[in-house]
Amino acid sequence: MNKFFVSTPLGYELTTLADMKECWPYLLGKDAKAHSLSFPEVEVLQGGLEFETELFAAVQLNFFLKTANRVLLRMTSFRTKDLPKFYQKFKSLPWREYLSHGKVEWEVAAQKSRLNNEKRLQESAEKALSELFPGTPADAEFCGSIYVRMEDDLCTVSLDATGEHLHKRGWSILKGEAPLRETIAAYLLKEMIGEATPAETREVTLMDPMMGAGTFLTEARSLFQGQFQREYAFQKWKKTPKLFQSPSFIFNYDLPPSILFKAFVGMDIEEKMLKVVKENFGEVENQIKAQEKDRFQPVSLTLQHQNAMTGEKPATSHLWMILNPPYGERLSSEGLGGLKGLSHELCRRYQPEKIGILFPEKEKLTNVPNGYLLEKEVKINNGGLRCLFTLLTRL
Secondary structure: OEEEEEEOOOOOHHHHHHHHHHHHHHOEOOOOOEOOOOOOOOEEEOOEEEEEEOHHHHOOHHHHOOOOOEEEEEEEEEEOOOHHHHHHHHHOOOHHHOOOOOOOEEEEEEEOOOOOOHHHHHHHHHHHHHHHOOOOOOOOOOOOEEEEEEEOOEEEEEEEOOOOOOOOOOOOOOOOOOOOOHHHHHHHHHHHHOOOOHHHHOOOEEEEOOOOOOHHHHHHHOOOOOOOOOOOHHHHOOOOOHHHHOHHHHHHOOOOOOOOOOEEEEEEOOOHHHHHHHHHHHHHHHHHHHHHHHHOOOOEEEEEEOOOOOOOOOOOOOEEEEEOOOOOOHHHHOOOOHHHHHHHHHHHHHOOOEEEEEEEHHHOOOOOOOOEEEEEEEEEEEOOEEEEEEEEEEO
16 A cells, blocks of 8 residues: 545645545556455545555546646655755665656755755755666656655655646647636536536536637536546556556546537637637547547537627527636626626526636625526636636526
């Protein structure tokens, strides 16, 4: 058994825990069949989840967690106030079981400790690795990332199992201006779905009337599917289970059907964004098709170059809307009365069963549109801006 830490944005911890519980039954065992491990006891901490389980199970969480940042293998935790002890402890760890050589990337943080010089800590750890892996070429590629955290004289050393941040799904080929991070989009979609069952959501058309690069649409299409096409750091480890070194391992998963919504509609006043969304959504479809093969069913995507306030309305009886509108002066100049007016106009014009809008916190909705109930307000940090995801439900 190994200890792991799944890091999350602040406030996402319980949603990521729910993600973990949802995907746990579908993980593979060493024999490439469904595993028999019980769900671990998880400690919910600020900014993440800590638990113990088998290595082969934990690394698979990289494929499925949509609201997490990364998965870290805890190598050790120990108390120390002097550099020689840190050096000896660090060098004694089983790095040869994971790393192919000694060139790694570093994340070192130290506070409230006797050892608070981050540069000296990194130099000491580098010296230990150079002695464990003599002769590492200077031009070698990085073979891993090591995290060293020193706080209150407690040192925690972790090895990154993820690599690039998990919001980099491997299918958003093109981006627009000020793109919404995929982890935020997934989190908000899960908040919007709430207790709705798959049978209920499959009757729904999901619409983003100000879609930008279409992050809400692509995340909704892939919300409960694995991300197998991109590379992960653990796949370079010497100790990686052989199962995950073959691209065919993805066909061993017995995942539920990928269709979550009946259809998707996107609108934008920038014509160039239609091509961006079409290509990004198409890449998601291609990757799901590669996983599902004969079981794959495409879904309807309708993209419209128009102003959502004046253009054609989709003909559907079950419409949900979700959007991250521009926060600048544009909406006010269009006579909508800013973001607050936007919510009223969208509800009046489209009468969606649900509508979720990401507002700056200072634009908090105080007057709910007629015929709607304020279901929830979720606090979100969107690129450093404090926001509220305001979810309205039609009465």
